[in-house]
Amino acid sequence: MKKNNFIFDLQHIWHPYESMIKPLPCYMVTEASGIHLKLQSGIKIIDGMSSWWSNIHGYNNIELNNAMKKQINKMSHIMFGGITHNPAIKLCKKLINILPKKLECIFLCDSGSVSIEVAMKMAIQYWNISKNPKKKFLTIHNGYHGDTFLAMSICDPINSMHSIYEHILPKQLFAKQPKISYHEKWNNYDIHSFIKLIVKFKSQIAAVVIEPIVQGIGGMKFYHPEYLRQVRLLCNIHHIPLIIDEIATGFGRTGKMFAYQHANIVPDILCLGKALTGGMMTLSATVTSKKIASVISNSKPYRLMHGPTFMGNPLACIAASKNISILSNNNWKKKVKKIEKYLKKKLLILSNHPRIVEIRILGSIAVIECYNFINIKLMQNFFVNHGVWIRPFKKIIYLTPPYIIKYFHLKKIIIAITHAIKNNLLFLI
Ligand SMILES: Cc1ncc(COP(=O)(O)O)c(C=O)c1O
Numbered sequence: 001m002k003k004n005n006f007i008f009d010l011q012h013i014w015h016p017y018e019s020m021i022k023p024l025p026c027y028m029v030t031e032a033s034g035i036h037l038k039l040q041s042g043i044k045i046i047d048g049m050s051s052w053w054s055n056i057h058g059y060n061n062i063e064l065n066n067a068m069k070k071q072i073n074k075m076s077h078i079m080f081g082g083i084t085h086n087p088a089i090k091l092c093k094k095l096i097n098i099l100p101k102k103l104e105c106i107f108l109c110d111s112g113s114v115s116i117e118v119a120m121k122m123a124i125q126y127w128n129i130s131k132n133p134k135k136k137f138l139t140i141h142n143g144y145h146g147d148t149f150l151a152m153s154i155c156d157p158i159n160s161m162h163s164i165y166e167h168i169l170p171k172q173l174f175a176k177q178p179k180i181s182y183h184e185k186w187n188n189y190d191i192h193s194f195i196k197l198i199v200k201f202k203s204q205i206a207a208v209v210i211e212p213i214v215q216g217i218g219g220m221k222f223y224h225p226e227y228l229r230q231v232r233l234l235c236n237i238h239h240i241p242l243i244i245d246e247i248a249t250g251f252g253r254t255g256k257m258f259a260y261q262h263a264n265i266v267p268d269i270l271c272l273g274k275a276l277t278g279g280m281m282t283l284s285a286t287v288t289s290k291k292i293a294s295v296i297s298n299s300k301p302y303r304l305m306h307g308p309t310f311m312g313n314p315l316a317c318i319a320a321s322k323n324i325s326i327l328s329n330n331n332w333k334k335k336v337k338k339i340e341k342y343l344k345k346k347l348l349i350l351s352n353h354p355r356i357v358e359i360r361i362l363g364s365i366a367v368i369e370c371y372n373f374i375n376i377k378l379m380q381n382f383f384v385n386h387g388v389w390i391r392p393f394k395k396i397i398y399l400t401p402p403y404i405i406k407y408f409h410l411k412k413i414i415i416a417i418t419h420a421i422k423n424n425l426l427f428l429i
Helices: 003-012 062-074 086-098 112-127 149-153 163-168 188-201 225-237 259-263 290-298 314-329 332-352 376-385 407-421
Strands: 029-033 036-039 044-047 103-109 136-140 173-175 205-210 242-245 269-272 284-289 356-362 365-370 396-399
Touching: 044 407, 062 314, 086 103, 086 314, 103 112, 103 290, 112 149, 112 205, 112 242, 112 269, 112 284, 112 290, 136 188, 173 188, 188 205, 188 225, 205 225, 225 242, 225 259, 284 290, 332 356, 332 365, 332 407, 365 407, 376 407, 396 407
Parallel strands: 136 173, 136 205, 205 242, 242 269
Antiparallel strands: 029 036, 036 044, 103 284, 269 284, 356 365, 365 396
């Protein structure tokens, strides 16, 4: 990194979840192409993160680039209030094509967190017609749904990074975290805490919100599909809408196009983000049924009270439509399956290492949970020196690589992780 730029960044630019005064070091990336990030030094490192679950086709993808270049020459942005445009229409047609029939009303918004806000607002407005409007949300412990205020209120109140705001967040209902994992044998005891809460508070619950199968940053656990199937059933029994947060898992990451498909269910409200644009632009979507949309639209104030400036941004919509076309044409399922198989074969070998609690693999997600907290600064540097980009957190090293990753890239990543695990200096004792 050029020294003056490095100092400027350090003095003026706030990075995610960082101190402005004493941040961890940043690495200057000058280009990204395919599976590689190119650093200022000229060194290319292999991306194991897909830029936080988003860049599923690799960087600098020619089809995505060309679609966006074409669009930029026509119109990068136009307000969505009182105006519509073909990029939004094209995208929504494609979304409807890949979603269950019931999900046909689409609200385009800016980011994953905002799509959660919109979903929760939809649920609140849905119940506004009743004499006793429902205001509470039921979710599970160790979830993560974003950094805006209502989204923070349904993140884990104790373990999450948002616990410092807890005193000003609305109090929600949290069932125990599911304990039975994806591949284990199901037992009904896992859902008991959820049943107790939904039965006791059904008259107050506006909606249930849950990440499907994979709990992301709240601990990177994969729970049993039967849990989600029963959540759906309980929501049906008690007439409570089910909001599925598919922001991290959507678009093939778990081996299914959407993770809720592992449980053969259909949500009432669905939140999409991250990989929606193939990682090209920020865009999210909150999708619901005609029934919910009609209730909201037939009761005061007869509209949904949300409308961000960049709603339906044409450039982002074009990237998202192209992403869905690429997914329809390139056998992503096979690619994700191959990644999963390779990771299971080569990474699970590490499971018996005394430093490791558990290694979990589902689709193209691999999680290495360690006993000790990781020295993020040192481990990050270690990985970069070994030619790979992996960003661990707390006690977890995880991989969410682009689907185009090849075996030899994965091999290099696994070698780096193997060396890291064996290096005491990279852990806090
Ligand atoms: C499951 C889940 N929901 C919501 C969000 C928030 O999305 P965004 O960072 O785009 O606001 C994230 C982000 O990591 C996520 O993983």
